[in-house]
Structures are given as structure tokens and as C-alpha cells.
Amino acid sequence: MRNAKPLPExxxxxxxxxxxxxVGELRLQRCDTCRKAYFPPRPFCPACGSRSVSIxxxxxxxxxxxxxxxxxxxxxxxxxxxxxxxxxxxxxxMMANIVECPQTPEALELDMxxxxxxxxxxxxxxxxxxxxxx
Amino acid sequence: xKPKSIAVVGAxxxxxxxxxxxxxxxxxxxxxxxxxxxxxxxxxxDIDGVATAGESPIRVAHYLGITPTWIDGTSIGGCSFxxxxxxxxxxxxxxxxxxxxxxHGESGKSWIAPTLPPARTxxxxxxxxxxxxxxxxAPSMFTIPVLRYLKHFGITQEQLALVPVIQREWxxxxxxxxxxxxxxxxxxxxxxxxxxxxxLLMCCLVTDGGGALILTSADRAKDLGRPVYILGTGESAExxxxxxxxxxxxxxxxxxxxxxxxEEAGITHDxxxxxxxxxxxxxxxLYGLEDLGFCxxxxxxxFIAERNTAPGGRLPLNxxxxxxxxxxxxxxxxYALQESVRQMRGAAPAQxxxxxxxxxHGVGGWFSGSSTIIFSNQAP
Numbered sequence: 001m002r003n004a005k006p007l008p009e010x011x012x013x014x015x016x017x018x019x020x021x022x023v024g025e026l027r028l029q030r031c032d033t034c035r036k037a038y039f040p041p042r043p044f045c046p047a048c049g050s051r052s053v054s055i056x057x058x059x060x061x062x063x064x065x066x067x068x069x070x071x072x073x074x075x076x077x078x079x080x081x082x083x084x085x086x087x088x089x090x091x092x093x094m095m096a097n098i099v100e101c102p103q104t105p106e107a108l109e110l111d112m113x114x115x116x117x118x119x120x121x122x123x124x125x126x127x128x129x130x131x132x133x134x
Numbered sequence: 135x136k137p138k139s140i141a142v143v144g145a146x147x148x149x150x151x152x153x154x155x156x157x158x159x160x161x162x163x164x165x166x167x168x169x170x171x172x173x174x175x176x177x178x179x180d181i182d183g184v185a186t187a188g189e190s191p192i193r194v195a196h197y198l199g200i201t202p203t204w205i206d207g208t209s210i211g212g213c214s215f216x217x218x219x220x221x222x223x224x225x226x227x228x229x230x231x232x233x234x235x236x237x238h239g240e241s242g243k244s245w246i247a248p249t250l251p252p253a254r255t256x257x258x259x260x261x262x263x264x265x266x267x268x269x270x271x272a273p274s275m276f277t278i279p280v281l282r283y284l285k286h287f288g289i290t291q292e293q294l295a296l297v298p299v300i301q302r303e304w305x306x307x308x309x310x311x312x313x314x315x316x317x318x319x320x321x322x323x324x325x326x327x328x329x330x331x332x333x334l335l336m337c338c339l340v341t342d343g344g345g346a347l348i349l350t351s352a353d354r355a356k357d358l359g360r361p362v363y364i365l366g367t368g369e370s371a372e373x374x375x376x377x378x379x380x381x382x383x384x385x386x387x388x389x390x391x392x393x394x395x396x397e398e399a400g401i402t403h404d405x406x407x408x409x410x411x412x413x414x415x416x417x418x419x420l421y422g423l424e425d426l427g428f429c430x431x432x433x434x435x436x437f438i439a440e441r442n443t444a445p446g447g448r449l450p451l452n453x454x455x456x457x458x459x460x461x462x463x464x465x466x467x468x469y470a471l472q473e474s475v476r477q478m479r480g481a482a483p484a485q486x487x488x489x490x491x492x493x494x495h496g497v498g499g500w501f502s503g504s505s506t507i508i509f510s511n512q513a514p
Contacts, residue, residue, distance in 0.1 A: 005266060008257075008266055009262065010257070016264055033405045065382065066281045068280075069329065069330035070328075072167070074269070075270070077268045083269055083275075083278065094263065094377060097266055
């Protein structure tokens with residue numbers, strides 16, 4: 001397992017997110033009080049502290065906010081591979097890999113439009129990744 | 135804290151720097167601590183406060199034969215030692231202890247009995263929302279914001295590459311620097327790619343070393359050698375997840391920490407004669423110069439290109455050569471503090487003539503935490 005990709009272990013506070021990726025949904029949370037969408041998951045609003053929050057299905061649309069292209073070996077990855085931060089349409093940002101796209105500065109253009117894709121790692125874990133919209 | 139109520143009375147690095155096969159991590163703490171005590175003319179029995187990071191402060195205290203009445207184990211990365219200075223100043227002023235020893239030691243190169251970094255467990259936020267995407271080491275995380283920074287301000291990779299080139303000029307003047315030979319922008323841009331756009335010469339060194347500081351009240355410092363006074367202090371934090379840093383073009387932790395320190399010191403930027411900005415990677419001096427207020431947003435690269443921070447410039451920056459050329463054991467903040475103290479004592483290899491105020495600014499993690507310490511060599 002030493003060369004396996006490190007996979008997430010859901011906690012009670014994040015279970016809904018990982019349950020969502022299994023069924024092809026990118027689930028975010030929104031504060032019922034201040035209406036702000038946020039990520040990563042937690043059972044309260046990081047903007048105002050309210051415990052009244054709701055889970056919703058995000059559009060899965062975003063844009064490429066920033067990235068690096070790693071040239072060193074990493075468990076589960078073949079270099080060069082890009083680690084990206086995606087600006088989601090709903091406001092929050094999340095880390096992801098960009099798939100179906102050459103891992104080059106020329107192909108990875110900042111602000112390019114992206115759509116979420118769900119990549120199954122095993123029976124219990126599906127990762128949300130992103131691919132170019134066009 | 136009240137400016138100049140606290141002074142550094144002992145400051146030293148390990149006897150050797152670079153590759154030190156003869157000392158473990160704890161041994162590096164001990165060597166640096168003994169050197170700092172000798173510098174201050176103090177014995178272990180004179181110390182009643184101990185602070186360290188990346189190592190147990192209890193282990194350090196017992197190893198050195200110290201019985202502390204105050205302990206600080208704040209360990210949030212490379213700027214922990216700057217935070218220790220701030221916390222120690224508050225503790226001494228509050229009467230919790232009289233004389234504080236802050237130690238750092240890291241066998242970053244030789245790996246002799248190192249403290250292993252806390253594993254990112256698969257259930258932690260980083261373990262769930264960053265590690266699965268291949269973030270295994272500092273160069274793959276600390277570097278992520280920079281493409282956004284470059285695009286936002288229209289800065290080129292050539293301008294980024296100038297940062298290590300100019301710091302190497304400072305290192306060339308320092309016999310203890312690990313890397314002293316001159317480099318060009320072309321050398322930087324043709325060095326091995328690590329994590330695009332970062333190449334090897336834009337990344338810090340990996341070395342062994344340590345350092346220690348001794349602080350006491352300004353009143354007691356008068357009887358001890360070469361006091362350097364603490365003028366202002368700041369600290370802040372943002373996120374342990376680089377993906378959740380709120381603005382990739384500016385560090386909130388830098389801005390808040392810097393502002394606190396300058397307000398406390400009651401000085402303006404024009405008063406600053408010497409500056410240290412923790413440079414784990416080439417972009418850190420750019421963010422630091424802007425977020426501390428020395429440059430407007432987006433103007434630091436031009437400021438550096440105009441040689442303002444180079445030898446002979448009006449704001450000498452990272453005069454030991456920095457983490458990029460001097461040394462970087464893993465938590466470099468201690469060496470930024472050491473160089474500020476040397477400059478204030480007039481004892482630096484690349485001494486800034488007549489320097490009276492020095493600012494040391496540190497980062498912990500990847501823009502996760504920050505602390506700023508402002509020094510003066512003028513007695514209260």
C-alpha cells in the first residue's frame with residue numbers, strides 16, 4: 001500500500017460529501033442564516049457561526065484558480081501531474097486534479113472553465129476531479 | 135508589550151551549519167543553547183523559561199539541566215520561534231519567569247533522530263480534501279498560489295527568478311552560507327523543475343543546524359552583554375489548507391502580524407534599516423514586502439529588480455543569504471531572528487552600516503501562520 005494514493009476517510013462531519021461523490025453529486029453547504037456557501041464541510045457556518053446549515057448539490061462548474069505541476073514521484077501519481085485549486089461557481093474553492101487535459105502550462109490556462117467528474121477509487125471512495133469544459 | 139521592555143541578551147547558532155553528522159536533533163538544540171548561554175554569560179541555572187518547536191520543551195529543559203517555571207511548546211512551523219519571542223516577552227513582563235531560552239535544532243539533512251512531522255491522517259481535513267490530489271511535500275503546496283499571483287499582477291517568471299539571484303549576492307558575503315557561488319536568472323530558469331513554475335534554485339536548501347536566543351527584561355539586560363531590544367511583535371494565522379487561503383495574491387496572516395508589530399513598535403516603514411523575510415521559496419519575499427507594507431500590491435518584483443533589497447540598496451533584505459542560500463533546516467525562522475540580532479549588534483558578515491531597526495518576518499506551514507518581530511539596538 002506504500003505506493004497507493006492517500007485516500008480520504010470520512011468523518012461524521014464530512015460523510016455527506018463523500019456519500020455525494022459516490023452518487024455523482026458535488027455537495028456543498030450553505031448557511032441558512034447568512035446564506036453563504038462554504039467548504040470544506042462542517043456542521044456550522046464559518047462566516048457567522050450559525051449551526052443552522054443545509055447541504056445542497058453544487059452545479060459542478062468552476063474555473064482554474066491556480067495550480068502547480070509536480071515533477072517528483074508521489075504515491076499514486078505519475079509525474080508530471082497538476083495539483084489545482086478550482087474556483088467553484090457557488091463561491092468556495094477546492095483542491096482537485098485536472099483530468100482529460102495535458103498536464104502542461106500551455107493546456108492548463110488559468111481561469112479556464114471546468115466541470116466536475118467523479119473518479120471511482122474503490123467501492124467506498126470516489127474522488128471529485130475536474131476536466132476542461134470545452 | 136511595551137517597546138524595549140524586553141531584550142535579547144544571548145544569541146547563537148550551532149557551532150557548525152550545513153551537514154552535521156555528529157549531532158542528533160536534540161544535540162543541535164543543546165549545542166545552540168550552550169553557545170547562546172556562553173554569549174550571554176549565563177548558566178543553565180540562570181534560565182527559568184524554555185520554549186521550542188519541533189521538539190519537546192521538557193526534553194530540551196531536562197537535557198540542559200533547567201527547571202522551568204514557564205514553558206511554551208507552540209509548534210506551528212518555521213515561525214514558531216518568532217512567536218516564542220512574542221510569548222516570552224509577555225511572560226517576562228507578567229512575571230511568570232525572568233530569563234527565557236528559545237531553542238531550535240533540526241537534523242534536516244542528516245536525519246539523526248528527527249521528530250517526525252505529524253502524519254496527515256486520512257480523516258483530517260488535509261487528509262480528506264488535499265492529500266488525495268497528490269500534495270505530499272512543501273514544494274507541492276506552498277507554491278500553489280503563485281501562478282494566480284503572477285497573472286493577477288502581470289509578473290513574469292524571470293522576475294520571480296531574480297529573487298534567489300539577488301539573495302545569492304548576500305550569501306557570497308557570508309562565510310557560513312551553504313551556497314555562495316553567483317547565479318544568474320538563466321541559471322535559475324534552467325535548473326531542474328520541481329513543481330512548475332518552481333525550479334530547484336527557487337526552493338530553499340535542506341541542511342542541518344540550530345540556533346538559540348535568551349531573553350530577559352531590559353532592566354536586567356543592562357548587566358548582561360550586548361542587549362538587543364524588542365520594539366514590536368505580531369502574530370497571526372490563516373489556514374493549514376493551502377487551498378483555503380482566502381486570497382492567493384496576499385497573505386492575511388502576513389498582513390495582520392506585520393500590522394500588529396509595526397503598531398506596537400510605533401515606527402514607519404522608512405524607519406526600518408534591515409529586513410528578514412522567511413524565504414522557503416522565491417515568492418515569499420514578494421508576498422512579504424507587499425503584505426508588510428514595504429511595497430504596494432504587485433510592486434515587490436520591480437522593487438527587487440531595482441536592487442533596493444540587494445547589497446548597497448536602501449532596504450537590505452535577507453542579508454545572510456536566506457533560506458534559499460544560507461541554510462534551511464526545515465524551520466528556518468530561528469535563523470532570520472539570529473541575523474536580525476547580528477545586524478543589530480553590528481556583527482553580521484554583511485553588516486548594514488549604522489542599522490538601528492531590524493524587522494524579522496516569519497511564516498509557518500504554507501502561509502498558515504505568521505509572526506513578526508521588530509528589533510532595535512538603541513537603549514530605552
